[in-house]
Amino acid sequence: MASAIKQGSFQPSLSSYQTPLSVRLGCRSGAITGPTAGMAPGYVQGNLAVLPQELANEFLRFCHANPKPCPVIGMSEPGSFKVPTLGEDLDIRTDFPGYLVWKDGKVIADTTDVSEFWRDDLVAFVIGCSHSFEEALLQEGLPLRHIDQGTKVPMFRTSVRCTPVGRFSGRMVMSMRPLTPANAIRAIQITTRFPSVHGAPMHVGLPELIGVADVMKPDFGAPVEVRDDELPVFWACGVTPQSVLMDSKPDFAITHAPGCMLVTDKRNTELAIL
Amino acid sequence: MASAIKQGSFQPSLSSYQTPLSVRLGCRSGAITGPTAGMAPGYVQGNLAVLPQELANEFLRFCHANPKPCPVIGMSEPGSFKVPTLGEDLDIRTDFPGYLVWKDGKVIADTTDVSEFWRDDLVAFVIGCSHSFEEALLQEGLPLRHIDQGTKVPMFRTSVRCTPVGRFSGRMVMSMRPLTPANAIRAIQITTRFPSVHGAPMHVGLPELIGVADVMKPDFGAPVEVRDDELPVFWACGVTPQSVLMDSKPDFAITHAPGCMLVTDKRNTELAIL
Structure with missing residues (x-):
């Protein structure tokens, strides 16, 4: 592939959503509003949990104590909606096809863009998926x-x-x-x-x-x-x-909608330890 | 441990059969005639199959085709009763606590020393054990x-x-x-x-x-x-x-007696691939 690119040859994409960025842009524009399964094959997809900073450290410790169900593959700085380690052009607020917004353990919004809910104290956790x-x-x-x-x-x-x-x-x-x-x-x-x-x-x-x-x-x-x-x-x-968020009823949280993942720039093969 | 040795300190052995060589010498002298389980902890023990050269290549190919039940960890040159890769001072004829000698698929001798049965055309296979x-x-x-x-x-x-x-x-x-x-x-x-x-x-x-x-x-x-x-x-x-030897009824074969393994100089940890 690298040499093909150097030689200036062109590999047309099989569909519009073969690259992680194309999927993220599709979500951002509203063109993709459903499950991401099968999109951008070979690239890591992630679940989302967004919490106020006040809860975030505790949640990180929870994930650390429960690495098998809650493997954190990336997180944002407080207030930031970027996770540069997972993709340069990546916006947590718009790049999932769908979100659930939670208040006191109940869903208050099912939406494709959480920009209007974003706050300066939020921390985003992207969690590995099967x-x-x-x-x-x-x-x-x-x-x-x-x-x-x-x-x-x-x-x-x-x-x-x-x-x-x-x-x-x-x-x-x-x-x-x-x-x-x-x-x-x-x-x-x-x-x-x-x-x-x-x-x-x-x-x-x-x-x-x-x-x-x-x-x-x-x-x-x-x-x-x-x-x-x-x-x-x-x-x-x-x-x-998500199940734990429901049980713990934090006053505010955002998660992805089921099946609607973030497609990252990381390759699945990068995650293999052996 | 290395520094303790350098400093001239002395670590007494817990029993007489803590080292591979001590076990092999115990078998050779007739002091050990029973199962080797628990002897020389940390060292690889092996099963035995001895066949005439005429059959040996076929058996090696069989082992190669069936590596999970028949993992060959060492073999002798035709006629030799040494397997230097498994231990310098090692004699296939005497260093197992017990042997079965087979003729046409039937046991003709159950013995602690197969020197009298040894022939110039025999090849010994040492097979990894659980x-x-x-x-x-x-x-x-x-x-x-x-x-x-x-x-x-x-x-x-x-x-x-x-x-x-x-x-x-x-x-x-x-x-x-x-x-x-x-x-x-x-x-x-x-x-x-x-x-x-x-x-x-x-x-x-x-x-x-x-x-x-x-x-x-x-x-x-x-x-x-x-x-x-x-x-x-x-x-x-x-x-x-052994089961295959029984089924295939070669005209001559030697195996170890059940539980009576060869204790080699190889450490178990050397066998770990990761």
């Missing part, structure tokens, strides 16, 4: 049923408690993917390489031990069948911070 | 029930077929260790680092899929309970070469 490790799993040939059937991954509020820090506490949300035992072992190996996007699974095989009575009844997303020759494999999920 | 990865699991605090109850790990002739090569073929033997799901995930991560001693598990959780109808009825070793909050985790087992 899209990155799913790409790695797919590249290794592992089938992911929710993708095959075009639905959102099933997610469960488990009985596993996050490590509480200050005002933040709550149950861990986990996403579930059914895999054959051999593929489950391979998936554990692959996702272990991606600690900043939830890493290795939290659980495999005995869902009742983590408070999941029925794998066909997720709390979020759509159900997927677990066949007789498969094990349900559970990963810590980036919906956990 | 002791090495079990040490790593124990050091990470994972409980291993067969060790807690002082019995031999349960092993199963599964329905999984080895990749056949020439005259060698047969079912894969796997050892089973019950672990909680979280510990199973951790064990997969840890043993992945040790590809030359069976590596990551072959199977987890659904034993009927690999032809194991009853986990309490192993083909070799002693049964261990799998509790309600545990999954049976199966690793490829170094007994597989």
